[in-house]
Amino acid sequence: MHSDSRRSVIFCSLLALTQAFYIPGFSIKSYKDGEMIPLFVNKVYSDNSELQYAYTELPFVCPPTGRIRTGGFTSGASLSLNLGEVLRGDRITVSDYELLMGTDDEIHYLCSHTVDRAGLKRTMELIRDGYVAEWIVDNLPGATSFQTTDKSRKYYAAGFKIGEEVITGPGAEPQYFLNNHVTLAIRYHRAPGKDGDQGKKVIVGFEVYPKSIEAGNRTEDGLPGDIQTENHLELIPRSNSTGEIDETDGATLTIPYTYSVYFREEEKLEWQNRWDMYFVAQDDSSNIHWLAIVNSLVISGLLTAVVAVILARTVRGDIKVYKDGGLDDVKVRSKRARGTRSPRKSAEKGGLLDQIADIEGDADVSSDDESLDDITGWKLVHGDVFRTPAYGGLLAPLVGSGTQLIFMATGLLVLSSFGVLNPSFRGGYVSVGMGLFVLAGLFSGYFSSRVYKTFGGQLWQKNVFVTATLIPGLLFATVFILNLFVWAQASSTAIPFGTLVGLVALWLLIQLPLVYIGGWYGYVMVGAWSHPIKANVIPRQIPVQSWYTKSFQAILLAGFIPFAVIFIELMFVFKSLWQDKSGYYYVFGFMSVVSVILVVTVVEVTIVATYVMLCTENYHWWWQSFLVGGSSSLWIFGYLVWYYFAKLHISGFVSSLLFFCYGLLACAVYGLLTGTIGFLSAYAFVRRIYGAIKAD
Structure with missing residues (x-):
């Protein structure tokens, strides 16, 4: 009985630990009707800039008052962030917005905020650069709702515009309108399990619809007389008495903020699938992902065939001829490659060839030239291939x-x-x-x-x-x-x-x-x-190389093949990072497959390049294999430069500097990774083939 009690205590403890263990994305938070839901404001960001800004630090934003307390949060408090959140520019703060589960609020006054001329100018710059705001409810970013091209499905793009730039005609000055009203649509689903039986709900969608409403025609409570009005709030300071444009330096503009809240049930969308709404647009491109995989497989398959020919036929045939002809044939071929020596010197000492033979324990040099045609270049450098x-x-x-x-x-x-x-x-x-x-x-x-x-x-x-x-x-x-x-x-x-x-x-x-x-x-x-073979005392002379085996040309040509393998998937990564408002890349299954094919391709390209290099009697393969393995990073950076000028609209010196410097840094890290793969594969290949000719 005592043993059973102990087991029960241990089981309950383990159960408590499993409930406390949190895997991000798998912890469900359910709300009962009337329960306060905290809304967090994070930052603003733009496709046209690499700079982000904390939402609460913007000049046009109402500062939190600290009057809202819910779920352990107080408005105005900043949340503790992990390292990744800090590095990506997140600055999450609890807002004053009041959201009560299941309670619609047609119109609610938030605050009025006065902005000076410098603040208005800064706000106009942010609107002109296309900045969008990121708010968070239940770990879901506030989203702008769109429809797919065939209008069959809805999808989300994270963030919403803080304002609108309007140009009425050619040569006209742009007008800037600030979105000072938001309609928040909270979509919920019945909570799973016992919470659902108790009437609790889980949030499966958070949509934000911004709108600009003029500052005038307001009630005493600060509410607009007509929420459907087409008169927008233009960022121009006006006189409080006359309402006319104020040109003085001390001019200000008072901006009233309001919001509406609506809760709508989504019966078909489960909590665990709620992020799918942000990826509908990417799901539509799954055929292109499969095309990328097929493209990668074709390229990798052709390379595999080439490597198979090298290993199964050429190298094995060379090794067989080498073993049949003996080491002497290679030494005679090496003598011929270095140039014919004088009969006197050959008879007395045998020159450098006898030194090689002494190191390998075989000083018997043959002068039979009849079998030289069967000896290929890669065996001639056997005494130098493992030189430091x-x-x-x-x-x-x-x-x-x-x-x-x-x-x-x-x-x-x-x-x-x-x-x-x-x-x-x-x-x-x-x-x-x-x-x-x-x-x-x-x-x-x-x-x-x-x-x-x-x-x-x-x-x-x-x-x-x-x-x-x-x-x-x-x-x-x-x-x-x-x-x-x-x-x-x-x-x-x-x-x-x-x-x-x-x-x-x-x-x-x-x-x-x-x-x-x-x-x-x-x-x-x-x-x-x-190493299976010791290095010679004196290095052999490397003959003149063909144009395609010279270092730079070989590196550039070899790098194109791995780049071609990942080119299509790379396009989606770039688009997700810099063009899509959601900014989320999630098809890691496709990326994993492409990455495996990339590794195989890098290995095969490096082996082929190393084999060709050794066949031209060039034994400086150590650095070359590393550079060939990482050479696709050059093509990726070139593609990045093209993408910047052809697809993006990033403006400003600092943003451009950040784009190119961080892009170069990412390419360098990628090149270091693939270069190491190339080096290790080439090293294994060289040890294998020269170990085979030494084994006999």
Whole structure:
């Protein structure tokens, strides 16, 4: 009996823990009739600018009074934000809007706010640049409602316009009207389970319909005489006595704010599907996503066939001829490639070829030229292919940081594909991504140290320090410098000083020790990778290369193929980031498939490029494989530049600077990730083929 009681206590405790455990997007909040629903105001943003601004700090907004208290929230209070929310420019504050579940409110007065001439000018600039406001109810962003092109379905675009710019005719001065009235449509559904039996409801939609209503013709309570009026509020200061335009510097405009609230039941829309309304427009393009996958599969399939021919026929045939003819044939071919030596020198010492033979333990050089036609170029560099590359002390930290990014990207894709990360987890991608990146410091130190020791490095602590600080340091320095420009614009996108200090602490106090642990284990406990063939004492001369095998041309040509694989899906990512008002990309299933195909393509392209390079007797493949793997980032950045001029309407120096700098930073991170994949695949390929010819 005592044992059963203990089991019951343990079970109840576990049940309580499971109820307390919160996966973003899966925690249901239900409301009973008459219960207050808090409305949060966040920020304003625009497709034409990279700068965002906190809604409560705008000159035309009524400051919260603190008189509304609901659900533990007090109006005017700022919510605690996670790291991702701070970095994406969120500044969420409780508003004074009163929403009572199930209670319609035809018209409600909020406040009147007086704006001076400077504030009016600033408001006009925001309207001209197309800024929209983001409000939040029950973790749903306020949305503008649209219909699909065939008018069969409705969909949401997050945000609503703060005003309208009207140009009446050619050469006419634009007029600016502020939306000082909003109609809030809250769509609800019966709550699941016991809450539903008790009459509670869950919110499945939040629509905002803004309207501009003139300041005059108001009742004593500040309500408009006719809410359907077509007389709008123009942002022009007027005299309080005459109502005429006031041209003085101290002129002001008093703006009255009102709102309406309506609750409507949505019987067909379940709570777990409420975000689908924001993605209807993207669902209509699913055929194009499938086209992207088919396009990627075709390109990857052709490459797979090429690699299969190289591995199954060419390389295996070369290895067979090599084993049948022996090592002597290669040495004679190497002698011919270097130029015919004098008979006296050949007879006395055999020149460089005898040194190669001594290193490999075989000094018997054959002079039989009849079998040379069967020897291909990649076997001629067997004594130099594993020679330590120049600047290996830089390549090792780059490969280490690349493995760190691979772990982070894989984790984000997996979590997103299973729905753990989703748009309802505001800032989740950045927060979780940062956490994964820091934890992956173990992998970074491990791989960096093993590559460093393979290159013959001795100062492993120095390598660990460079690995832990090089890429994160460059990222932090770039973000910090750009942040100065954002600070100067008083944008909410500016990272607060406290957050910067926290990031530095996260970097130096957590990531650096993890990199050190991984580096110690990789260098001291595991050690270097062994190579099947030792390097010659004296490097062989590399012949003149064809135009397509030269470094820049080869990198540029090889990078186009992975870019072609992701081009179509990349178009959706760009559109979601900079054109769609919703700003949410959610088809991570398609992205995961395309990403897998991309990795396969990068591996195959790098192997082909490395094989061609070795066949031309060029053994400097270490850096080349890394650069070829990451070369598609050049094409992506070029596409980004084209997208800026052809599709976007971003204006202003700071916004353009942020777009290009952060775009370049993202492409560099992508290039580091794919470059590491290319390097590791090329290294495995080279070890495999040269290990095969040495195995006999």
